[in-house]
Amino acid sequence: MFDVSEVTVIAVDVFGTTVDWRSGVIDGVAAIAGHHETEFDCPALVDAWRERYLPAVGQINRGERAWANLDAVHREALDECLEVFGVAGKFGAEARERMVRAWYALPPWPDAAAGLAELRRDFVVVALSNGGFAQLTHVVKGAGLGFDAILSAENVGAYKPDRRAYVNAAKLLDAEPRTILMVAAHTWDIHGARDAGFRTTFVERPGEKGPDRPADAAETTDCDLSAVSFADLAGQLRGARKGVDAGH
Known part of the structure; x- marks a missing residue:
């Protein structure tokens, strides 16, 4: 486990990770x-x-x-x-x-709204997506997702997993890359964020690509953490923070 006490922002992918x-x-x-x-x-x-x-x-x-x-x-x-x-x-x-x-107009995964709300109790939680700003605004509103901000590829003119997309997000958030935890269900997004200095969590979305094609999996992804839902991630982070506090 990395030093969770350093994390101040959680950046969450949208398509496939948060919505179906x-x-x-x-x-x-x-x-x-x-x-x-x-x-x-x-x-x-x-x-x-x-x-x-x-x-x-x-x-x-x-x-x-x-x-x-x-x-x-x-x-x-x-x-x-x-x-x-x-x-x-x-x-x-x-x-x-x-x-x-x-x-x-895309449905959220069943855990998404409640899980994001739980994460927001302890962190700033933003959407970091390749979607256009108008598109993301409608997706987030329609799915009832409680992000603190929306960061679109349009903000920088580069798409994830290009390093510029993550570096620009850190700049806009006035945060060091190591203090941002990227959450995604795609190996390419996790690796792009890691290469930009972010901490990373792979969240399992086994049904993302449908019944006949395998989704990306945590065991094939080089990440700091893995979780089966946003609520699971929130629990892991809260437990780790308590452990750090106890150690001090």
Whole structure:
């Protein structure tokens, strides 16, 4: 256990860690497809859509293409997926924009709201996400999530796991990187935060990628802590702080 007494801020990833992006987007896209009386494998399309995300933001981080916020990245990937699934001609610009907006209304994981509230008893708790600021505002409000602040990739023009995203977060929070604990369900996010000097916690979200694909796992992630929920993390941190206090 690292020195928990140094931690003042908990930075939490949003998509997949705090909210269930997959079921939310599937429901949203399926509703639009039903309205257009069009059938296709909606879960498969949403999975293919998500798979294009990290390669696209990687190109932006490497300077291979101009900055674009996540809505623009999602729209480009959606256009590709509709072509691949043979239904591009069924959906015009308005329907496609509504599909992109499906990423604005996502259900929280069952432990999220109460767990964040428990963490906020002892720490400043912020969302640190690749989502756009407007997108995150709607997601957080709709899911009833109690963050103290929202930090978007738009704040710096770089996407996690680029080091700039984490360094900028520390600057905005006026906090040393070692005093920030990054919480995420993705190995790439944990490793990006660690490389920027943050402390890290991997939180298990076994259903994040659906029933047929394995989610990232703590045992394959180099992190300081692992937890099965936000409440579990809060309990671990509280216990560790008590241990430190007792030792003093």
